[in-house]
Amino acid sequence: MPNLNASENVSVRTLDLLGSDAEYLDPAWDMVKQVKGIHRVDYEECLPGNITLGAIDEATLSGVALLSVMRNVFVIALAVHPDKQRNGIGSLLLRNVEAYATGQNIFEVALEPAASDSVLKFYERNGYAWTRETRPWADPYEMIKVLQ
Numbered sequence: 001m002p003n004l005n006a007s008e009n010v011s012v013r014t015l016d017l018l019g020s021d022a023e024y025l026d027p028a029w030d031m032v033k034q035v036k037g038i039h040r041v042d043y044e045e046c047l048p049g050n051i052t053l054g055a056i057d058e059a060t061l062s063g064v065a066l067l068s069v070m071r072n073v074f075v076i077a078l079a080v081h082p083d084k085q086r087n088g089i090g091s092l093l094l095r096n097v098e099a100y101a102t103g104q105n106i107f108e109v110a111l112e113p114a115a116s117d118s119v120l121k122f123y124e125r126n127g128y129a130w131t132r133e134t135r136p137w138a139d140p141y142e143m144i145k146v147l148q
């Protein structure tokens with residue numbers, strides 16, 4: 001997977017949180033629990049069969065994306081450590097999510113954004129748009145980005 005880094009210190013890679021990367025499971029959950037409506041038991045049940053990308057900053061996990069890969073790549077959860085937010089890590093993770101998708105010959109990334117102005121602005125700035133603007137028949141609560 002191409003590693004599209006925001007800075008020289010941050011790298012993004014897939015994580016096996018239930019195996020070789022178990023040391024990052026608690027830090028990952030500490031970030032993901034910021035996303036409303038997710039419980040730890042459900043999060044851990046989601047891990048097998050889905051893909052986790054982690055942004056690692058000098059051996060410290062600073063952000064995670066949990067992805068379901070089917071006809072498109074669906075971002076189940078995206079979260080950055082509270083102390084590291086607004087430093088480009090969320091955008092870096094999204095760029096790596098998109099690179100992961102195109103690497104699988106998938107050209108659409110979808111997500112259901114939290115209803116907060118800052119989260120919506122974040123996704124809009126990263127090129128995501130409401131499906132209801134382009135696809136009235138699709139889930140109206142999803143935002144998508146079509147990849148070139």
Ligand SMILES: CC(C)(COP(=O)(O)OP(=O)(O)OC[C@H]1O[C@@H](n2cnc3c(N)ncnc32)[C@H](O)[C@@H]1OP(=O)(O)O)[C@@H](O)C(=O)NCCC(=O)NCCS
Binds near residue numbers: 080089114118
């Ligand atoms: C949403 C989130 C993933 C963004 O990650 P990030 O690394 O902070 O985002 P980036 O640094 O790449 O982008 C920052 C831009 O997003 C928007 N933004 C992100 N967080 C914001 C906040 N708390 N207040 C206002 N704007 C915010 C702004 O447009 C900001 O640009 P600016 O700093 O120039 O104003 C992160 O804030 C987060 O983990 N939030 C808690 C979990 C969550 O809500 N996840 C989304 C669930 S759908």
